[in-house]
Amino acid sequence: MILLLAIFLASPLHALDRNADLRRETLAHLKALIALDTSNPPGNELIAARYIENELKKDGIDSELYTSTGSRTSLVARLKGDGSKRPLLLMCHTDVVPADPAGWQTPPFTPTEKDGYIIGRGAADVKSMCAAQMAILAYLKRTATPLARDVIFFAEADEESGASVRHIDSFLRDKGALVDAEFGINEGGNSVWKDGKILEVRVQAAEKEYMDFTLTARGKPGHSSVPTEDNAIARLAAAVDRLARHRFPVALNPVSQSFLQAQIRTAEPVIASAIEAVLAAPEGADRDAAGTALALVAPEIGAMLRDTVTPTILKAGYKSNVIPGDAVATFNSRLLPGRKAADMMADIRAIAADPKLEFAFEPPTRAPVEAMPMNTELFRAAVTVRPRVRVIPYMAAWTTDSQDLRGRGVIMYGIDPPMTHDDLKRVHGNDERLPLKALDWYADYLKDIVLKTAGK
Ligand SMILES: [Zn+2]
Numbered sequence: 349m350i351l352l353l354a355i356f357l358a359s360p361l362h363a364l365d366r367n368a369d370l371r372r373e374t375l376a377h378l379k380a381l382i383a384l385d386t387s388n389p390p391g392n393e394l395i396a397a398r399y400i401e402n403e404l405k406k407d408g409i410d411s412e413l414y415t416s417t418g419s420r421t422s423l424v425a426r427l428k429g430d431g432s433k434r435p436l437l438l439m440c441h442t443d444v445v446p447a448d449p450a451g452w453q454t455p456p457f458t459p460t461e462k463d464g465y466i467i468g469r470g471a472a473d474v475k476s477m478c479a480a481q482m483a484i485l486a487y488l489k490r491t492a493t494p495l496a497r498d499v500i501f502f503a504e505a506d507e508e509s510g511a512s513v514r515h516i517d518s519f520l521r522d523k524g525a526l527v528d529a530e531f532g533i534n535e536g537g538n539s540v541w542k543d544g545k546i547l548e549v550r551v552q553a554a555e556k557e558y559m560d561f562t563l564t565a566r567g568k569p570g571h572s573s574v575p576t577e578d579n580a581i582a583r584l585a586a587a588v589d590r591l592a593r594h595r596f597p598v599a600l601n602p603v604s605q606s607f608l609q610a611q612i613r614t615a616e617p618v619i620a621s622a623i624e625a626v627l628a629a630p631e632g633a634d635r636d637a638a639g640t641a642l643a644l645v646a647p648e649i650g651a652m653l654r655d656t657v658t659p660t661i662l663k664a665g666y667k668s669n670v671i672p673g674d675a676v677a678t679f680n681s682r683l684l685p686g687r688k689a690a691d692m693m694a695d696i697r698a699i700a701a702d703p704k705l706e707f708a709f710e711p712p713t714r715a716p717v718e719a720m721p722m723n724t725e726l727f728r729a730a731v732t733v734r735p736r737v738r739v740i741p742y743m744a745a746w747t748t749d750s751q752d753l754r755g756r757g758v759i760m761y762g763i764d765p766p767m768t769h770d771d772l773k774r775v776h777g778n779d780e781r782l783p784l785k786a787l788d789w790y791a792d793y794l795k796d797i798v799l800k801t802a803g804k
Contacts (some may be wrong), residue, residue: 366491367792370483374791375466375784377403377479379459381442382468388443393505394419396442400482400503407486412526416505416518423503424526427488429495429802436497436726436802437532437758438485438794440478441507441749444470451778465781472782473775474535476765478503480791484798497802502527507749516749517713520756529758531726531801533794536748536762541771541786548614549793550742551730552762554603554719556652556682557712558747559689561696563587564706569673576671581664584675587700588659591679594699596655598626598639599684601719603741604652610740611649619646626653651745655692657681657699682745686718717754719743724759729800734793763797765790 384395394415400423401411411425423442429435447456447469454460456469470476485501487493506515520527537552565587567580600608608627612620622642629635636654643650657679664675683692689711697707721727722741731739742762750760766786767775774780 366487367795370487370791370795371788373483373486374476374480374787377482378466378471378476378787379468381475381479382459382466382470383457385457386443387446387469388506388508389446390419391443391506391509392419393442394421396478397421397423397503397505400425400442400478403482404485407489409485409489412523414519414523416515420505420515422505422515422519423501424523425485425501426526427485427495427499429497429499430804431498433496433802434530435500435528436798437500437502437527437529437753437760438481438798439502439504439527439532439534439750439753439760440474440481441504441535442475442478443506443508444473444475445508445776447778447780453779456780461784464784466784466787467779467781469780471780472765472767472771473780474764476782476787476790477535480765480787480794483791484795487795488798493799494804495802496804497530499798499802500527500529504749512710512713514713516752520752524756527753527758528756529753531724532750532753532758532760533726533763533797534748534750534753534760535764536744536746536750537764538742538744538762538772539764539766541766541768541783544783544785546734546737546766546786546789549730549734549737549739549763549766550607551727551739552742552744552750553722553727554601554685554741554743555747555751555762556684556743556745557687557689557714557716557751559681559683559692559710559712561679561681561693561707561709563591563677563679563700564674564708565676565702565704566674566706567671570671572669572671580672580675583702583704584664584677587702587705588662588677590701591657591696591699592659594657595636595640596657596695598631598635598653600653601685601743602722603719604743606722606741607652607743608649610738614738615646619649622646623649648745651682652743655681655683655687655695657696682747683712683716685743686716688716714752714755717751720754720759720761726759726761726797726801729797730761730763733796733800763794
């Protein structure tokens with residue numbers, strides 16, 4: 349009997365069942381999580397944390413919940429390894445951006461399967477990832493997979509806030525030791541799904557940092573029938589123009605360089621040759637000009653090459669015949685990996701070139717981090733578990749909370765569920781969705797990476 353059981357457990361058929369369970373449970377968890385409205389604000393991630401806690405408990409996995417304020421709750425669970433290697437962190441966030449049902453074809457918090465898609469807020473960003481990670485934890489537990497590393501699951505609250513007071517800051521201050529790891533996997537990659545199959549896995553290994561600032565011009569107010577030399581609107585507009593037209597130097601890191609090299613083989617010819625021009629040009633004015641040309645044909649790639657400053661809000665005046673006393677412009681700036689905020693602020697002041705302007709910066713609360721190394725066990729696993737798939741390093745022009753973990757020494761990568769170009773455009777928008785087959789593919793892929801990295 350025991351022999352028969354052993355044969356059954358070892359049989360490929362049994363492994364197939366386990367994989368089918370993994371995929372089925374990933375979808376079931378995703379649906380359950382979509383139905384829990386964790387729109388941020390207010391977030392209310394406690395309801396997602398409770399769901400995850402209960403589901404993991406069914407497999408005997410304990411969770412620790414951490415609440416910063418009210419119902420802003422993160423969850424951490426851990427499967428123990430033998431301690432011979434440092435932990436692997438699986439991270440996702442349980443909150444979503446708000447959804448206005450008026451713009452949706454199906455109710456955003458009712459998970460809907462249609463035409464090969466799962467539709468609902470969080471399907472792509474990023475409850476699908478939480479769902480797969482939960483199912484992988486259960487898989488590891490049920491198969492009693494021997495682990496060299498602890499596998500830590502961190503379902504984070506309040507990623508989408510954009511506020512200056514962040515849950516992650518208090519979490520890491522109070523409970524940071526719970527998520528100490530050698531490597532981690534989080535959102536932030538940009539893998540491509542096309543014609544029902546994986547086209548390219550983009551492992552995010554670097555990202556830009558976020559910084560807002562405002563610029564205020566003050567002038568002499570008065571009646572517009574008597575123009576003044578010191579008009580706040582005119583002064584501000586000139587500075588906005590100088591900043592918006594400025595191009596910072598092109599600066600590549602090993603990750604962006606590798607990504608560009610990989611794109612030469614696959615991008616449209618016009619983009620491929622623009623990339624080649626950037627890589628061939630010597631650092632300095634030539635490379636900067638080549639970067640500007642590349643940004644014209646591929647803005648998303650262009651944004652990876654340099655620091656950027658973009659005006660986003662302009663406020664001035666209240667009546668057509670009154671000269672206002674002040675005018676305010678808000679900018680969003682994105683800094684290259686490792687760039688120091690203080691240096692960037694000094695550059696911005698110099699480019700604005702008007703000592704009468706008042707600046708108010710909101711520098712990042714976290715220290716700058718460089719691009720991640722690519723010669724790691726985790727990165728190699730992401731490549732080797734799918735030898736026939738193109739897996740390349742990627743740098744994001746946006747930011748994620750991986751940066752906070754990177755700042756603490758965890759080597760973080762973004763490996764997300766793959767999606768089509770059309771799916772990508774719906775992230776944070778209406779009718780957010782993920783191809784069902786892509787979700788299946790992702791759960792298997794992530795599981796294989798975890799087995800390869802953390803298994804014995
Ligand atoms: Zn996200």
